[in-house]
Amino acid sequence: MAIYSRTAPAVNASKPAGEWQTMEAVIVGNRVTVVLNGQKVHDNAEIPAITGGALDANELEPGPILLQGDHGKVWFRKVVVTPIRRSGR
Numbered sequence: 582m583a584i585y586s587r588t589a590p591a592v593n594a595s596k597p598a599g600e601w602q603t604m605e606a607v608i609v610g611n612r613v614t615v616v617l618n619g620q621k622v623h624d625n626a627e628i629p630a631i632t633g634g635a636l637d638a639n640e641l642e643p644g645p646i647l648l649q650g651d652h653g654k655v656w657f658r659k660v661v662v663t664p665i666r667r668s669g670r
Contacts, residue, residue, distance in 0.1 A: 582615060582622045585632040590615075590622035601658075609665055611640070 582590040582604070594617040596602055606615045615623040631638055634647055643664070648657055 582617050584623065584626060584628060585634050587628060587632060588623065588626050592620055592622055594618045594620035594622055
């Protein structure tokens with residue numbers, strides 16, 4: 582649950598390989614809070630610039646959302662995306 586090439590997670594909350602993980606991420610602007618398997622691994626962490634996984638340098642536009650694994654096959658289920666609108670916009 583590291584922020585790609587930027588920030589390590591506060592704790593290792595991962596379950597063993599082969600078990601389903603649950604993750605919730607709230608991203609507002611360039612800040613992210615992530616809860617993995619009930620444990621907060623990032624708390625309002627700043628993402629200071631685009632990461633190595635970025636498709637372009639347009640940080641002010643919404644999306645795209647990329648889901649990726651590392652070191653092998655991964656499966657995703659029940660992915661829900663809810664846009665957050667800042668007040669005054």
